[in-house]
Amino acid sequence: MRGYSSYDAGGVPGTCLVIGGSGRVGSRVVVQLVERGRPVRALVRPDSSIRRLAPVLSRIRLVAGDVRNPDSLAEAVRGVHQVIWAAGISPVRPGKPEDIDQVEVEGVRHLIEACKRESVAYITYLSCMYASPEARSALFRAKWRAEESIRRSGISHTILRSSVIIHPGRRFYCQIPAIHWWEKAPGIPHALPSFRNSPIASDDVAGCLIDASLNPRVRGRTVDIGGPGALSPSDWIRLAGEERGKPFKEWAIPTSLAEAGLWLGSRLFPGRMLSREIFRDMVGQDAVVDPEAMKELFPHVSLTPVRELIRRMKEKTADL
Template sequence: MRVAITGGTGFVGRHLAERLDSTETVVVSRRTGVPIDDVDALAAAFAGCDVVAHCAGINRELGDQTFEHVHVEGTRAVVEAARRAGVTRIVMVSFLRARPDCGSAYHETKWAAEELVRHSGIDHTILKSGMIYGPGDHMVNHVTRAVRTLPMFATVGFRERTVRPIPVEDAIDVLVAAIEGRIPEQTVAVMGAEEFTLGEAVRRIARVAGRRPVFFPAPVWTIRALAQLTEWTMVVPLVAKAQARMLDEGVSEPAPFAPELPLGIRPSRAFSDERIRAALPVGRFGLDDLRIMQWRPGLRRRTEVKQETVADAIE
């Protein structure tokens, strides 16, 4: 079975590519010279493929890489290219709480992308996924670097929401099952085996990282303000506005309703010290994380790499 992976150099796409047979896998991303909105280039990349794993997505807008452009126009192009290339199945990675008319461009464009796939006429599986973590993620990575940099850490709101983190190994197991057609439902919720508060997740990460910051609850509006500030000032923000909305809602149940995965395919690995440790990054936040430092020659290439990572990343 030949599989094309959009967003194939991003977090989820990269891990999926590593799992699949490299001789039967086509990695598609801006870094490989195939823009997500170029139907002709996508169709050429998809030629001879049986399945497209649509993993491309962003969690913040950067220049012309807007939610509308990447999620909606990109998915429209993927669907049309898949038709032209004779692809028989699309597997799409979406977000657990993607839905219409909720006031969040991220959620709404992810939902619009789902609808394009649902009405494509091509056999498909839509994976409404919660937070995925592992080496190179945006969850353990940012929390670790934050607690290594700052003596305090703010939790979101005075009534904490819950999360069900998914180890990337489990997420890839689910993707492979969907690619192989082993998931009977066309839309399913993908959630981790454990449910706990965001504060508990952060405390576990901090403990494994060897840090004991002072935790305090902060009003949701301050987290949203922090998100806007760090989107303006950081190459990869400490927290993006879309992520602030996710944390405010919680990431432990689908919206709208979608059935959970069948037993045997459902994520089962715990949010353990071992898996957290495997995802810990090196270092802390520093000057090269600030966009204002882009002008410095010694930091310019590192900044460009981080921006490319943002453009390719899946939440």
């Protein structure tokens, strides 16, 4: 990989458009691009909160749009060199079923069409490790279809399939609803089998997304990304206990009971909570990445250890 060791992402010419610039990952991409001196455009919805972009607002161009609207994407990509997609529907609040395809599948198709018309040089797409044509949930099947559209687009690209993303500024246990709700309880009930994931900091995901277009190790490829440690549900509960300064007891309940609760909840509050299908997709397999492989693929991104993430969260007061 001659030449890669000396590349400097700050030196890349041309504007980068970030789709989902108001989001937790997207805003970190925008901020890091600005810090590297790149001209940045961020697509945000007219009613998006742009508070995460406050530190860089005077140095970026905001474009109002919605990926469901092809015209707004055509306008947003005009004159850009590269696009980073960090948008999407949250698994814990999936919204209306029809939005899943319109945002995740049709939105990506509209983007590809717009990029072809404007001869955009590169697309980097953020997907997740659960995306699969065999997924039980419509959301993860939609992500797979979006990946396929990009792979077949003929546009230079990288697809990054991330394990669980951790956002500093939100307390560690707030990112696991069961732990958040039971913060003051002596123990945590959970119905999670022994799957593991490799939590990765949103800043590190942003670093990988920015790195990808110039990194010959990942150009044109679909790669899994994750943080340096593999955690089981018990590890998460132990770390959450350490964070609050008092260990949690672990109360295992049958998975079938949790699934029944999720089934009922998603009927009572449609689109406003994790569905049973998404839960099954997420707990049915490990989402683990080999840290050595990550070092090989992204030698310029130094991955934040989980304990360091927790330490940083404690220092932050804002809930990002």
